[in-house]
Amino acid sequence: MVVQAETQSLIHGARLCRTAPRVSHLLFADDCIIFGRANLREIMVVKDILQTYEGAFGQKVSFEKSAIFFSKGIPEEERLLLAAQLGVPCVAKHGNYLGIPSIVGRSKIEIFQLLVDRTRKKAKDWKRRFLSGAGKLVLIKSVLHSIPTYLMSVFALPSQICQRLNSLAANFFWGQKDEERRIHWNRWSKLCRPKGSGGLGFRDLRLFNQSLLAKQVWRILLNPETILARSLKARYFPRTYILLASNAHNPSFIWNSLLVGRELLLEGIAWKVPEVWKETKLTDFILDNPLSWDLDGLAEFLEPGDLWKLTSQIVPSSNCPDSPFWPDGKFNSYTVKSGYHLACSLSQRSEASSSNQDESLWHWIWGLEVLPKIKLFMWKCLAGAIPTSQALLSRSINIDPLCRRCGNDIETLEHALRDCPWASFIWEVSPLRLSPTPANGQCSIAAWFEIIRQIPHGEIHKSFANLAWAIWHARNLLVFQDKEISHFDCLSASQRVIWHRLVSAPKAAPPPVAVECRRDHQVKIFCDASVVEGVGVGIGVVVKNKDGLVLCCCYGFSHGVFTVLEGEAKAVHAGLQLCKDRNFDDAIAVTDSQLLYWRLVNGELDLSYLGDTLAGIRLLAAELRFCAFTWTPREGNANADCLAKLAKSSRSDFIFSDVLPNLGNLSSLS
Template identity: 30%
Template sequence: MGDFNELVRIEEKQGRHHRSERQMQLFRDVLDDCGFMDFGFTGPQFTWTNNRAGDMTWERLDRVVATPEWVSLFPSARVHHLDCRWSDHKPIWIGTEKMVKPARKPFRFEEVWMSDSSCEETIEAAWKKSKPGVPMYSVWEKIHECRRDLRVWSRTNFRNIKQQIRETEDQLKQAEANSMRGHDHAQVIILKEKLQILLAKDERVWKQRSRVEWLREGDQNTRYFHSKATQRHRRNYVYRLKNNSAHVEQVAECITPMVTAEMNRSLIKEFTSAEVFKALKQMAPLKAPGPDGLPPIIYWWHSRLCTICITKRKGRQDTMALKLDMSKAYDRVEWKYLKCVMDRMGFHPKWVSLMMECITTVSYSILVNEGFHSLIQKAKLAGELQGVSISRGGPKITHLFFADDSLLFCKATTQDVTRIQNILNEYEMASGQQINRLKTTIFFSKSTPQANQDSILGMLGVPAIKQYEKYLGLPSFVGRAKYSSFAQIKERVWSKLKGWKEKLISQAGREVLIKAVAQAIPTFAMSCFRLPARLIKEIEVLIRRFWWGQSGDRGKIHWVPWSTLCKPKKSGGLGLRDLGKFNEALLAKQVWRLMHNTSSLFYRVFKSKYFPRCSILEAKPNTRGSLAWKSIAGATSLINKGLIWRVGSGKRIRIWEDSWLPIREHPSIVSPRPPHTSLTHVSNLIEEHSNTWKEGIIKSSFLPNEAEAILGIPLSSMHPKDTAVWSGTKNGIYSVRSGYHVLLSEGSRDCPGSSDISFETQVWNAIWSLKIPAKVRHFLWRACHEALPTRTNLHFRHVIPDPRCANCNEVNETVLHALWQCKQIREIWIAVPWSSSMLQNQYLNFMELFHHCHATLPATELQLFATTTWLIWHQRNRQWLNQQPVPVNQLMIHAQQFLSEFLAAQVSHSSTTGPPAPPIKVVWKPPQPGRYKANFDGAFFEESHEAEALEAYAARSAVQLSKDLGLKEVDIEGDSLTIVNDLCNPEPCYSLYGHLINDTKLLAQDGLSVLFTHVKRDGNILAHSIAKKAKVSKPFEVWMESVPPDLGYILCNDFIYQ
């Protein structure tokens, strides 16, 4: 601890010039090499000042750092920045004693309890007790009873795990000593299994406390979880609480109703048990529990006990920007104001009552900006506020809101400022909100005279700034120094990686941490800006160093190229992100928004500024545009690569130039163009009156596979416009994931690879599907990449002079030799029955050996083979480090024991979810009285390619038949969840069959009351059977009041089950 005279982050300095990023990175590297973690602090933000009036600089030069081991010894240590009047440095004080006597810990359900069968019995017994009163009170009483019984049960049946581990370790030492003296060794094996189970339980306890969700398998990383829990406790600990000692109607008059009757019908529908269970499943199982101490996982586990759904009824000009800061915004909202806003917006009284009950019975509230927005809009429409436009003819912007972040824009005149003040005062009085004028800031345009600025500052009483450095975490202005504007992203990634310490986590755990956290940090910024290539490279360097680890102050060898790590797992990589490609895929999402969300403010601003007379895809680069525009415009090339035309009328689609075939490999026509052909547009291939394909012309003009694909394209009966959709997804809407895979596939085509792709794909899929510890799977992955530190590999990298095997000293040590071919290793494999023939074969490398094992061995033997090779490698490393190796004849026994313990732990872990619910028989159900039901299904025909298109055809036919029969209120039911969801979605459908969905919606709105519902196949057997029968029936056949004779038994069964 002390004055390091260095900074870690940009935020640790205020005033004058920023510290060099390179200099800060060198200090971070020193902290990493020493294994130090920053303790954080309480008190003033900075510890040093230059004390120069008019040129003040504040910095945090003094800090306390420590190793994770020291932190574990002093978990209650705290660092405080103290005040000092005489020195330019503030003193820092570290206290290791507990500040406050800990209060009695509240009850918290432990996930590890679910491994004990008596826990379920305790919960079930408590829940089945009868509790009188209204349903909600009864539920609360049952929860209270359950909590009380679990507390008693845990004290008697689930003793302290740490104490049990210590006792078992002592017993194991004694048992091993007895075994060495010739006693029975069985007790040692029993105690080892017991210790393994206790360690797994201990890991699960600390995992729940650490709030870490990234690791799916911990490999007994208890030190890691304990470290994270300790850090979290220190960060979240509250030392003391400081206690600080409201014209609704006027605001409400400005609010216009916007909630439609259809929205209200959807909101006030009775909650179903399926919706409640779905909501439960969407909650993270081990997130912080409520006051009852029970996390969501307990309701997952015992959902069958909660079978009744209870509905609760309770009821170039001078301009300026003003950035508002609300004092404790979420604590100051008046409930009366909130209810009034919801009423004026048009919410149903039942829904308003339910929402008010939710927020008035807990200790928090929510913020609604609708009233503030309406006041500003009223002033704008009345001409009292002008707003700001960034282009001639562009939309005038008066305000931007996001949660409690508010930016106001207006002309820098006393009239506009006076109106702003009146609006703020009116809003404060109505809502209970209060503007924090110390933190509210104002920014003037360069053309604003200084006299005007001084006058406005005097009126508002807020400070002026030169520019807003950040808004919503992103830089507000980006100049030429792009790297400096985004350098904080690298700092955040480094801070996360520094806090994890790779020594505490297995490499398998590091993979998940990198994917879930480190590579997710830049995502928000990359969605709006193309980050500098240098910054992306430096972030990837940090991630690579963390992945491969380091020894002392030196990084370990990176055995596999970064480009390989970024490949999908099925292609030999680990699925890590190539941040440059991912950045482009994120920006392409903004291009897609500019193509389709034409009513958004985002579209209207960019349209007027950058592409006023064309579409975004036709826009030309603007060298004077902002970085955001340049970044988004640069991603249009990715969108163009994946666009495909969906055939409507066919008048806009050029047959020979455009992409319109539903063939992923070549969406454009490759058939030779006939000379002097009159076929130019797709509309030339469609019969105008019947709206069907001209089959004869198509088959004679195109190659057979293309002709078949064309005939399989569904056509709409409404002659809609041709639509450009995204070919990388089934729903036709661009997704970042699909765009990223387009870029990855391009890169893989440019790189040399194996001639036998299917061979390698089988190997990689086999490795990642094995039911073995994650660290063993990672070992196999490295072995198949020849990425282990064998003597041959070390010699190739000039680390050691001799590549020969240290055991046999005969041939060079490759991965295959170290794990299979060495004479000493063969003694292990000879004892395995299935190895006799394989030992006689010759293999080129370990990948070929593993592929042979995968092709010939059952799953259990393949798991044992993988585990044994991992232990052989560890045996080899122990010899390398001059440690006592395990006897060769015992190695296979150790492998079997290790694997059986792992598999037993998986069974134990999976059993915590409780016994599977008995399957519910799905049967056809008749509609409600007064309604009709039409079931639909589709069957494959020779020229059809998309199952969804067939189902969409069937749904449209069902609605059309209902309309032809004169039915008014009808349920349209099918077993395709995708199609039913598309039909229920009010948004347009962009899939290749989307115009069929849009046709069906239009038909359903034409004088019908249609409800689209989904049922599983077992409840749709008759429609499914008739669809299959249509394949062998006449071209068109209808049964009006009967069914085909051979399907009558299905109809009878549907009636029997009612």
């Protein structure tokens, strides 16, 4: 009814500028906003629409919970008159719509302070509970960091708000309960690094905010016909793309936020024809009869390497859109995860090495089959976050630096866990029978952990981590509760630390899948590829009938630059082309690439070079009477695999045959 009234010019929606499309309403479930001109005629039209809706559906509109908001140019007397006619209160400031502020004023910090308040309340409720460090880590990632996500996908939060949110998360993680100060043993920026780089994988909210906003720019770029895209284009970039839009006069806060996301998008976006897309289209370089690339035209714009990469792909159809793609994203489309990873890598380019430790040592810690709290303890040992007497003294804490047990040496982490006579004896009598101190007696904790990591036995690694935690736990009982436990009790405690979390068993390799034909005349097309990086791909195709007899085959080498997935797709394309040429119109295409199989059956749009090959595969499949795709392990695709290796080895042009060549010694080719 609203659309019909707008079509008949009974109401007029709002618009960003004169050339922008009008928006008459926003509807989501029972949350509705209707836009119109501030005059009695349109107010009565809206009232009539609402009354008609009530009579037709039996749902009464709650005018008491509704409100009307006017722009600045409407006099106060006229506002009150129009509000009385509609029967709703007049408000000076509209609230939120779907949880997002409808109007953002000058004070951005005041608007987004609600995120800080919600996060503080949530963390305050948790502080009353006894949570391990590992439990806090999970709650921060799954709850605290999810609170601002919705608003961050629309607005660029002020840096002060991000700092306050980070501060709340850091205080909660390091154990602050009320307003007391606690030592933060590592910078928050270090905790935001990936686990494999010495961090804990917390989100950097500023960079995450940017990656969310880049997603909105990506959607506008790929969907220019949406109302949002058309409105923004009319206001900010009427003659170009959003990626080339310049600064506008008096821009809105949302537009400024999108520009923040655009900065990240420009760092990672890729184009099939670099620098050409601004003035021409990819399809301008495709010749008809036969379908082929315009090599002379492309050579004017592309470097030899880029030209080879492009022209080695399947020639797309003439209606194939010339779209950008995101090389690191799923289906070569932008994802927030890939954008965040790019933002983090760009942020760390100018920094020094993220850690003094080898990344393999960090991966080893997080891969241990022990309780999460013990993994976190091991991380703290390497990150220098264990509150030994020496560490506290270095933080200007007035404390006796000597070991509480032996009283002979300063309590360093090495001393507390290994060199103290009490701890040394436990290592000697433990089932591990590990030498507690290397021969030089000066081994650091990191070097000690590395020595243990080199032992090729997973059970020793697990027992080592459990016993190290038990020794530190016994030390804490002595220091904070004045409770002395024996060596035997400490060993028993390490044995009682059991892996409670369910760990999925390693997945066994799936058995070969028998691909059965459903009809007598149906054929199976086995396809495989063997890539030579930077040179080309060897392709092998074998067509078999219902009984498994070879009907025909082909193999050959295609020069160009291909990834493994692109090579596998090119093999399927060659198989379907062979099937079409031999007039087999009922086929099942078989590949041993699970990723390619999911790409084919999923149907998601892929914007990269691979997408052109996938589109070509689907076009060939549509020309057959029936075509399906399936997956089989490599063992079930042995013939095609051998042909692909033969093509890779011989570098020959495509050879077609009704019988398989001698494949006796080809299974060992690489």
